[in-house]
Amino acid sequence: MEKENYTVVKEFYMVGLSNYPSLQMLLYVLCLLIFLITIIILDSHLHTPMYFFLSNLSFLDICYTSSSVPLILLNFLSEEKSISFVGCGAQMFFSLALGSTECVLLTVMSYDRYVAICRPLRYPIIMNKELCGWMAASSWMAGVLNSLVQTVLAMGLPFCGNNVIDYLTCEILAVLKLACTDISLNVIIMVISNVILLIIPVLLIVISYAFILFTILRINSVEGRKKAFSTCSAHLTVVTMFYGTILFMYMKPKSKDSHATDELIALFYAVVIPMLNPIIYSLRNKDVKAAVKKLSKSIFSQTT
Numbered sequence: 001m002e003k004e005n006y007t008v009v010k011e012f013y014m015v016g017l018s019n020y021p022s023l024q025m026l027l028y029v030l031c032l033l034i035f036l037i038t039i040i041i042l043d044s045h046l047h048t049p050m051y052f053f054l055s056n057l058s059f060l061d062i063c064y065t066s067s068s069v070p071l072i073l074l075n076f077l078s079e080e081k082s083i084s085f086v087g088c089g090a091q092m093f094f095s096l097a098l099g100s101t102e103c104v105l106l107t108v109m110s111y112d113r114y115v116a117i118c119r120p121l122r123y124p125i126i127m128n129k130e131l132c133g134w135m136a137a138s139s140w141m142a143g144v145l146n147s148l149v150q151t152v153l154a155m156g157l158p159f160c161g162n163n164v165i166d167y168l169t170c171e172i173l174a175v176l177k178l179a180c181t182d183i184s185l186n187v188i189i190m191v192i193s194n195v196i197l198l199i200i201p202v203l204l205i206v207i208s209y210a211f212i213l214f215t216i217l218r219i220n221s222v223e224g225r226k227k228a229f230s231t232c233s234a235h236l237t238v239v240t241m242f243y244g245t246i247l248f249m250y251m252k253p254k255s256k257d258s259h260a261t262d263e264l265i266a267l268f269y270a271v272v273i274p275m276l277n278p279i280i281y282s283l284r285n286k287d288v289k290a291a292v293k294k295l296s297k298s299i300f301s302q303t304t
Helices: 021-040 049-075 087-120 121-124 129-155 172-176 184-217 222-251 259-284 287-304
Strands: 012-015 082-084
Touching: 049 087, 049 129, 049 259, 082 087, 082 121, 087 121, 087 129, 087 184, 087 222, 129 172, 129 184, 184 222, 222 259
Parallel strands: none
Antiparallel strands: 012 082
């Protein structure tokens, strides 16, 4: 298509779930409450490798919800539902970066659980501060690099007048559908990144838990097996929710009525899971529960 035959797109309109006005109001209230809970839920000063990675995960979840939920809430109440071209690119970048980082970070945390269960005597030596810092930094760098490449390629495409995104956010696949040129390179890069940052991490997590399960089954006492499993049950729950949602969203059969379901699943992934992560770790760990009780007593004593 010749350049003079199309209009340069300067903003996008996100019309996801616009056909369900009553549902939008309900989701607005729920998302607002969950967003507020996510921001205030975890304030831990524990200094072990597990809590170091957990603090990274909690910070990541707060950033993830902050990058998308405020605009979703605004669009639920707004008639126009627009976002600038630059704003769309920024939202896409942060969403991809934080989602990719979480994939790698969960894999790193599975290695931490593997060392804790299978190499308990060497755990403090192996999981030292330098290694933990390097692993966390690598997770963030991998996510940011992947997002930077995909966002630059996507937002550098020509968009020929059609600027209506049938989605709640500037999701990269929804934006690519509006491009009026060949997107083969974008698809190839996306497939490569999915293999590196999604499939390989899943395989590594499965391998880690295979070794963990084998080690737990070799423990003679029932109490010992129960204690060993409890140390990784929270992480396993988070991994199941995170990857289960992604796999269900992309592998379930498509139908003409599945679009609203897809958006609700994406909303669950973006809003509910970041809130549940710190709750799961808090409820499953005695150290965090003790810290919460101590903080509650301190607040109560100051108010009486």
